Amino acid sequence: MIPQSVQLRSSGEGKTLSHPVGQDRAHGHAGNRLLAALPSDVMARLNDDLHLVSLASGTVLFEPGDAIEQVYFPQSGLISLMVITRDGDAIATGTIGREGAVGLHRGLGKRRSFSRATAQVGGHVSVIAASKFELAIGASAAARDVICDYTELLWAESQQLAACNAVHDAASRLCRSLLQSADRAGSDQLPLTQEALANALGVRRTSVTLLAQGLQRKGVIRYARGMIHILDRSRLEACACECYQVMKGEGLSDAIGARTSRR
Amino acid sequence: MPLYFFHLRGDRRIADPIGTELPDESAAHAHACRVARELMRGREPSTRTWRLDVFDRDGDFCFDLIFASVDDTVAYWPPDTRNNLESFCRNRASFLDAVDQVRASMLQLKSTLGGRLLNVASNRDIAQAGR
Numbered sequence: 001m002i003p004q005s006v007q008l009r010s011s012g013e014g015k016t017l018s019h020p021v022g023q024d025r026a027h028g029h030a031g032n033r034l035l036a037a038l039p040s041d042v043m044a045r046l047n048d049d050l051h052l053v054s055l056a057s058g059t060v061l062f063e064p065g066d067a068i069e070q071v072y073f074p075q076s077g078l079i080s081l082m083v084i085t086r087d088g089d090a091i092a093t094g095t096i097g098r099e100g101a102v103g104l105h106r107g108l109g110k111r112r113s114f115s116r117a118t119a120q121v122g123g124h125v126s127v128i129a130a131s132k133f134e135l136a137i138g139a140s141a142a143a144r145d146v147i148c149d150y151t152e153l154l155w156a157e158s159q160q161l162a163a164c165n166a167v168h169d170a171a172s173r174l175c176r177s178l179l180q181s182a183d184r185a186g187s188d189q190l191p192l193t194q195e196a197l198a199n200a201l202g203v204r205r206t207s208v209t210l211l212a213q214g215l216q217r218k219g220v221i222r223y224a225r226g227m228i229h230i231l232d233r234s235r236l237e238a239c240a241c242e243c244y245q246v247m248k249g250e251g252l253s254d255a256i257g258a259r260t261s262r263r
Numbered sequence: 264m265p266l267y268f269f270h271l272r273g274d275r276r277i278a279d280p281i282g283t284e285l286p287d288e289s290a291a292h293a294h295a296c297r298v299a300r301e302l303m304r305g306r307e308p309s310t311r312t313w314r315l316d317v318f319d320r321d322g323d324f325c326f327d328l329i330f331a332s333v334d335d336t337v338a339y340w341p342p343d344t345r346n347n348l349e350s351f352c353r354n355r356a357s358f359l360d361a362v363d364q365v366r367a368s369m370l371q372l373k374s375t376l377g378g379r380l381l382n383v384a385s386n387r388d389i390a391q392a393g394r
Contacts, residue, residue, distance in 0.1 A: 169305035195328050202302040204294065206283055210302065213277045
């Protein structure tokens with residue numbers, strides 16, 4: 001039940017994309033940090049059922065209310081989670097890259113997606129049928145712990161983002177969002193349109209244009225043909241709100257004492 | 264549909280190179296209000312003197328919008344005080360425009376003078392080389 005726009009590829013045959021995949025083939029699916037965190041016996045069970053798939057930008061993985069039939073572990077690119085308003089606007093409420101997974105809690109039992117999950121930046125994703133994933137997870141308490149830890153992390157992140165969206169200005173949120181996207185996609189060159197950034201921040205595209213122009217004039221980023229290049233990371237960090245540092249790397253898992261980071 | 268450009272007059276000028284298609288000037292005004300609120304939110308004190316200058320496709324000026332006029336954080340101020348704030352912001356923005364114009368004409372003057380001096384210098388060089 002792979003979406004139609006998704007082409008299945010066996011590992012190692014992944015077509016070269018317009019940006020580097022950055023996956024070490026020797027590690028197979030372990031380029032995704034959540035898969036790497038799973039106990040090795042569980043990983044051995046999952047290995048045959050995981051498929052490396054290439055996702056084009058814009059591919060929809062789940063609509064709100066869809067039964068979760070697949071679990072996605074990004075190896076590159078970015079998946080956006082979006083809440084759809086009654087007017088049909090899609091507001092990005094989270095981004096997931098190779099540090100995370102989409103539909104992971106399906107390992108604990110049947111679930112439906114709350115948000116729309118879309119490939120914001122195309123890339124490679126390891127996919128597994130949810131039923132097979134659930135079986136493998138059911139056999140391992142340690143694997144269930146990984147899922148619980150990740151769920152706690154997302155919950156902490158949602159709280160931080162709610163506070164950020166409530167009080168921080170659009171300029172510093174744009175910087176925070178660019179830094180997070182770069183970290184998660186594993187690249188300082190991001191194929192993000194201004195429309196996508198506007199959705200992520202919940203502002204008009206004109207606002208993003210003006211803010212991005214301002215950053216470009218300061219020499220912090222370069223914007224050309226839908227591609228953002230981060231030129232000066234330290235200045236971008238200085239322009240970002242504190243939320244970037246709070247959520248960066250192991251920051252959140254350290255803050256809540258989650259076990260995943262200690263593995 | 265008409266195309267409108269929303270140039271920002273903040274501490275510096277930032278041009279909107281893309282523009283936005285909107286049905287008419289009143290829609291453009293509503294758009295400008297929303298953009299101003301978005302850019303201002305969370306940092307009202309340092310941005311309420313900013314201004315959006317709106318131009319149409321042909322580069323003709325349509326209207327401007329002083330951020331202070333849509334600053335919700337001062338909505339509870341008495342109308343007189345708000346008007347004073349708005350006119351202060353408007354004056355400050357025009358003052359910055361004037362400074363910009365002076366700076367631009369200084370640059371122009373410098374380049375003209377520089378060109379003359381260069382010409383004088385090169386004439387002298389030629390004269391010296393001729394000797």
